[in-house]
Amino acid sequence: MQFAQVFGHQKVKEQLIRNVENNRLAHAQLFMGAEGSGKLALVIALTQYIYCSQRTPTDSCGECSSCRKISTHSHPDVHFTYPLAASKEISTQYIENWREINASTTYFNAIDWMEAITKDGNKTPNITREETRSILSRLSLKPFEGESKTLIIWMPEYLKNESNALLKIIEEPPQKTYFILVAEQSKNLLPTITSRTQLVKIPKYSYEETKAFLYKKYGLEKSRLEQIARLADGNFRIATMLVENNSTDYGPLFRDWMLACYRNDLKSVSDLSDKLHAIGRNQIQLFLSHGIGILRECMLHQTIDNYQINAEPSQVDFIQKLSTTLNAFFIEKIYLRMNEVIYHLQRNANPKIALFNLSINIRYHFIRK
Numbered sequence: 001m002q003f004a005q006v007f008g009h010q011k012v013k014e015q016l017i018r019n020v021e022n023n024r025l026a027h028a029q030l031f032m033g034a035e036g037s038g039k040l041a042l043v044i045a046l047t048q049y050i051y052c053s054q055r056t057p058t059d060s061c062g063e064c065s066s067c068r069k070i071s072t073h074s075h076p077d078v079h080f081t082y083p084l085a086a087s088k089e090i091s092t093q094y095i096e097n098w099r100e101i102n103a104s105t106t107y108f109n110a111i112d113w114m115e116a117i118t119k120d121g122n123k124t125p126n127i128t129r130e131e132t133r134s135i136l137s138r139l140s141l142k143p144f145e146g147e148s149k150t151l152i153i154w155m156p157e158y159l160k161n162e163s164n165a166l167l168k169i170i171e172e173p174p175q176k177t178y179f180i181l182v183a184e185q186s187k188n189l190l191p192t193i194t195s196r197t198q199l200v201k202i203p204k205y206s207y208e209e210t211k212a213f214l215y216k217k218y219g220l221e222k223s224r225l226e227q228i229a230r231l232a233d234g235n236f237r238i239a240t241m242l243v244e245n246n247s248t249d250y251g252p253l254f255r256d257w258m259l260a261c262y263r264n265d266l267k268s269v270s271d272l273s274d275k276l277h278a279i280g281r282n283q284i285q286l287f288l289s290h291g292i293g294i295l296r297e298c299m300l301h302q303t304i305d306n307y308q309i310n311a312e313p314s315q316v317d318f319i320q321k322l323s324t325t326l327n328a329f330f331i332e333k334i335y336l337r338m339n340e341v342i343y344h345l346q347r348n349a350n351p352k353i354a355l356f357n358l359s360i361n362i363r364y365h366f367i368r369k
Contacts, residue, residue, distance in 0.1 A: 001048060001071055001106075003059045006041045007216075007236070008209050012202060016046050017058065025050070026198035028170050028179040030156075033202030035184055035346075036235030041106040042202065043152060043180050044070065047078055050178070051146050066146065073099045076144040079151045081135055083110060083125030083158040085118050090134040107237040109184075110155055110346050111281050124348045127158045132166045139169065139177060148176035156181045157188040167192045185343070204234035218243050230310055231286075231293045238289050241282065250290040251315050257291075258322065261362040269359045277352040281345055284355070288338050295335040298323045302331070330365040337361055 003013045019025045033039040045060070048070040052060035060067050069075035073095070080098060081091050091098070097117045101108055108116075114123045135151060143149050153159075159166070167190070170179050181197060183189060205213070210229040213236060214220050220228070220243070232239035253272070260268035276284050294315065301307050301323045309316050326334075341354050 001041060001044045002062045003045045006038055006045050007213050008205060009038060009042060020050055027173050028197040029200055030181045030183060030197035031200045031202055032183050032186055034204045035109050036107045036237035037202045037204055039202040040182050043182050047150055073102060077146045077149050079138050081131060082154040083127050085123035087128050088130055090131050109237060125158050135166055139174060148178060150178040153181045156183050156193055157185055159190060170196050210234060210239055214239060231290055241286060250287045254291050255318050261359050262366045264363055273352050273355040276355055281351060284351055285342050288342050292335060292338050294319060295331050298331050299328055302328045334362055334365055
């Protein structure tokens with residue numbers, strides 16, 4: 001993958017290229033960005049640029065032997081580590097799955113990855129002691145083709161305390177060895193990781209960038225572009241799922257759910273939780289993302305004079321009524337709580353329990369309004 005194939009992030013790309021050209025590339029880097037921000041694609045493009053034998057001042061050539069191998073995740077000096085489901089497994093056993101999912105998209109998350117290797121997104125991901133031993137063994141070898149070795153650790157949030165040996169080698173690396181970590185949540189990283197790495201922040205895509213991405217990839221009409229870009233909130237994974245699954249009409253279901261919480265109708269809340277649980281984790285995330293978009297419009301409607309609500313006509317009246325029912329403080333609390341639920345669902349929380357608890361929390365805010 002070349003830098004030109006990574007959407008946006010021009011300033012980040014330019015800085016990474018300068019670091020390589022000026023021989024100022026840190027031996028251990030932590031790429032931090034929200035889900036769907038393109039951080040993994042940037043890391044692969046950077047790695048390809050490092051190893052390219054005919055790179056230009058702006059990009060890798062995309063044609064030399066190193067570029068072709070890195071683009072297919074088959075370069076012998078570039079190693080990948082990622083969470084797995086079983087404690088005795090190691091990442092090299094799933095390299096074909098890794099190549100397949102990266103060939104389809106670089107915006108996948110831990111749930112997508114677990115489904116790809118286990119056919120069950122409910123498995124708990126983990127980077128285990130066995131994987132750490134495998135990493136140390138691979139890094140002990142001399143480079144096969146290039147002058148350096150690179151280890152890319154995707155989702156280091158799943159590294160546990162038994163990975164002390166890996167942390168030590170990051171602190172005192174073998175000569176010409178690069179470590180690139182790709183993470184989403186700094187609060188779930190071991191402190192010893194953040195202290196040993198140079199942080200590279202990857203910003204979330206803007207609303208306009210999301211529209212441009214969707215138009216370039218799918219050629220959607222303006223109204224649908226705006227609808228999906230609003231719901232995706234800079235998350236290209238959500239954006240592509242909304243287009244490819246054609247699942248954007250969560251309005252009636254979200255409205256029914258909020259009304260059940262408002263009325264303290266626990267039976268309806270339980271029934272709706274069952275219905276949402278049945279559609280699967282990815283669809284629940286889309287549903288909650290829709291709700292987050294509605295709450296964002298409520299906050300803007302409350303705080304900006306003469307604000308023009310950016311929503312489907314069928315949802316405008318609901319947003320206006322919700323804005324008068326809850327003040328900005330409680331709307332923000334619910335907004336943050338929904339984001340927390342999405343985060344925990346990605347880490348194997350029970351969907352039905354998480355949704356029911358969220359419903360009780362929303363009901364509490366309705367009572368306190």
